[in-house]
Amino acid sequence: MPLVSVIIPAYNAEKTIQKTVASVLEQSLSDFELIIINSSSSDSTLNKISQIQDSRIKLFTYPQANASVNRNRGLLHTTTEFVSFLDADDLWKPDKLEAQYQALQENTEAVVAYSFTDAIDENGNFLRKCSHATWTGNVYPQLLLDDFIGSGSNVMVRRQVFREVGEFDELLTNAEDTDMWLRLAADYNFVPIKKVQILYRVSTNSKSSNILGSEASNLRIINKVFNNVxxxxxxxxxxxxxxxxxxxxxxxxxxxxxxxxxxxxxxxxxxxxxxxxxxxxxxxxxxxxxxxxxxxxxxxxxxxxxxxxxxxxxxxxxxxxxxxxxx
The missing domain is CATH 1.20.120 (Four Helix Bundle (Hemerythrin (Met), subunit A))
Structure with a gap:
């Protein structure tokens, strides 16, 4: 059985999917399964994925849905103790999985490992430093202030905790990852890896560019969370x-x-x-x-x-x- 499950939801990601998948296949920790959820892409995403030959890839096609639904679909196919998520346009440094896996092995009280993130443009050029937080243990107060995790492509999580906190909120079309990290932080410990391992791609076509949708989803999450803190x-x-x-x-x-x-x-x-x-x-x-x-x-x-x-x-x-x- 593999050590880690990697879940990539993909919809019309023909421009980036091969490089994103390559950043997973080049990981120093090679004992993983890569679960790709193709959300009925209408471009050549499926063809681009099919060109990659690797027995660790498991490709599933479903009707089109939002990222929350597709991450939940991916969780249904996981077989491992640890899970990581990666958006179809982001990249990982080669030691990302190994460092986070090792951190969770050494810190048995933690259920989430996270790393530093930098932003890149559509051509892969460095844009700016993103979150380089180093909070450890109970990070709930800090995460209430600011989503220092930074993206849905960052964390590694012990899979069993999803049975406790539930799946991604499928009613959220933006910031569903923020919602999940807050739910995890309310009850569980986090551990940081103090190096840049995630490259978050800033794209005019990404859902993060929908600022009104981002505002609505984030306000909904903020109101929900602070009603219960x-x-x-x-x-x-x-x-x-x-x-x-x-x-x-x-x-x-x-x-x-x-x-x-x-x-x-x-x-x-x-x-x-x-x-x-x-x-x-x-x-x-x-x-x-x-x-x-x-x-x-x-x-x-x-x-x-x-x-x-x-x-x-x-x-x-x-x-x-x-x-x-x-x-």
């Missing part, structure tokens, strides 16, 4: 909401001129201020307002040239420096 943790809600809107403001402003949703971007900035008034003392909020004005009132090409000539004005990554991660 101990009284001593309820004060963290406003910080979590502020963190959400800082992230949404960043996402909304990191698009080409003409692609921005002006009203919603202004609303995200306003909600950031309402939930964290200290942000008005920071230059980033004024840079964001100026950038939004430029993108909204100038012709697209003029705005693009202007922002390219002033890269410090265009760069919104400073928002991440004001995401609260400790209390």
């Amino acid at each position: 101990p009284p001593t943790l309820k004060n963290l809600k406003s910080y979590r909401v502020a963190n959400l809107y800082k992230y949404l403001s960043y996402k909304a402003l990191t698009v080409e001129p003409g692609q921005q949703k002006t009203f919603h971007t202004a609303r995200f900035l306003w909600m950031t201020i309402i939930n964290d008034i200290t942000i008005v003392k920071k230059m980033i909020i004024y840079k964001a307002i100026i950038k939004l004005i430029i993108m909204s009132i100038l012709p697209k090409q003029t705005a693009k040239i202007l922002l390219e000539n002033f890269p410090k004005l265009s760069d919104m990554s400073t928002f991440f420096g004001y995401i609260k991660t400790e209390f």
Whole structure:
């Protein structure tokens, strides 16, 4: 029996699926099963997968559904003690499985292992450092503040705990991974691997680019979770909401001129201020307002040239420096 089950939900992933699968097949821990759930892709995803010959691959095709449904479908086919999930456009470093497996073997009280994540663009080029958190043991308070796991492609989990916490919430079309990590952290310990092992691909076609869907799903999760947390943790809600809107403001402003949703971007900035008034003392909020004005009132090409000539004005990554991660 393999040591680890890897689950990849795939839908119309023809541009990335082969590299994603290759990053699994090249793992230093080679004793795994790779379960690919093809969600009735209408492009050449199925053909791309079929070109890869490896006995560890188990391919299943189902009717089209969201990521939660497809992760749950994958769990039905697992046969191992440990499970990892990987989105069809993300990549792993070669030692990801081995390091996380070893961490869970050495820390028997932990049920989740996680690593550092960096963001890459559609061509695989480095964009920015993502979460490099090192919280260990009971990480629930920290995870209530900020989803430091960072993506659905990060963790390794002891499979039996899904019988306790349940499956992925199939009503969520965004942030279903955040919901699951919070449910796990409420009752179980986590252990970190202090190195970058996940490369999270930022794509205009990914579901994470749907900022309104992300807002709705995250607010639903936040409200659900904070309705049930101990009284001593309820004060963290406003910080979590502020963190959400800082992230949404960043996402909304990191698009080409003409692609921005002006009203919603202004609303995200306003909600950031309402939930964290200290942000008005920071230059980033004024840079964001100026950038939004430029993108909204100038012709697209003029705005693009202007922002390219002033890269410090265009760069919104400073928002991440004001995401609260400790209390």
